[in-house]
Amino acid sequence: MPENLIQKYNIPVPRYTSYPPANFFYENFGADDYVKAIEASNSEWPENISLYIHIPFCSKLCHFCGCNTQFTRDKEKMGRYVEAVKKEIRMVKRLLDPSRKVSQVHWGGGTPNTLPVEMIRGIMDVIHENFSFIKRPEIAIECHPAMLNENYTGQLVLAGFNRFSLGIQDFRQEVLDNVNRDAPKRPVKEIVSWIRSFENTSVNLDFIYGLPFQDERTFSETIEKALEISPDRLVTFSYAHVPWIKKAQKILEKRGLPEADEKLTMFEAGFKILTENGYTPIGLDHFAKDTDELSIALKNRKLHRNFQGYCTRETTGQVYAFGSTGISQLESVYAQNEKKPDNYVELINQGKFTVEKGYHLNRSEKVIRHVITEIMCNEFVSFEETAAHFSISTEEVKKALNFDKSQFSGFVADGLLEIEGDHNFKVSGSGRFFIRNIAARFDPNLNKTNKQFSKAL
Incomplete structure (x- = not known):
């Protein structure tokens, strides 16, 4: 990408x-x-249910991490937390329409596989006892490969997991050492073979670019090595430097973070390698094999995403989150749980929901959300289709967005966006690199806030 566009x-x-x-x-x-939002969600779209389980524990804290997590190896503490999650699941289940089905389960953290596998299976047993599922649900778990062995992996499959996201981050020991992350004890290719020895399982490999001691050459080597493993999906996350939220990230400043143009060359190199080897770019940073359901959904403009990542419309559900800091994403409301695990456990054991903050969306904000989601996921949005979705006029869509076509002229001039009339917006191939910037231009509230965000690149 030209230097002037990067700047x-x-x-x-x-x-x-x-x-x-x-x-x-x-x-x-x-x-x-x-409680009112959960009850109201029973008559809202989508009908399907997505469950998110947050495990806030890690056996070691990585310096790059921006997640809500804490160091512990205390099995008793983990056990108390797991029992609280089970109780919260039952509390929410009582408020849900029993005819609704689960289409997606996602475990994140933290490091979910910090837990003893019997604790994970215990939570999954409660989910299976209380919910029915669609025919082909996605049941996914984020795993640190350094904490997996063959038996543990098999036990996860028996618990119902069919998608594994392995947080590789980088194959080079120097990079891992400098971000305080343990390397896998067995070759990643071997770990993936354990997973694939079971039917109907799939593998994601996750990487981060923008860390100390990474450059275009070494990151290209990492992606080439990933290709040898042939994951179903692969993610190249841009390291988000937010030291005002996560103070540990200041350590990385001292070790030398790549500049924006260096980060972009890493991404471009990975992008080129993957797209030339049968992977479809999904959104800004995800890649899926051309035969994967995400690639097919993108071609049909039926891709969606939530806090847990990209999904198809078939697996899309309103998200009900369990555990500390979990964020429920309902049609009309977001609700975030208490962030401190001990406080979360105490409140749940008192029979109380632990929500500490949230957000009610009005009709205009739902329109804005739809437009931004379509651009971010499907790289295309139609005001006419948006109007039909909400049973309103295109003028009402424009009013909700505070739309001014001239605000997009720079993207058009730079070859990042194509506009047909005043209604259809299509992100170009090079525009994908700046899709966050394009999405932000549809956000009428962004200029009214002093909130801090990470940089686009």
């Missing part, structure tokens, strides 16, 4: 894993609001 667009903008972003949530939103 022009490398500005702080939201990642838009939700709209509005999570730092817009407000604190005068509590347990009673959440």
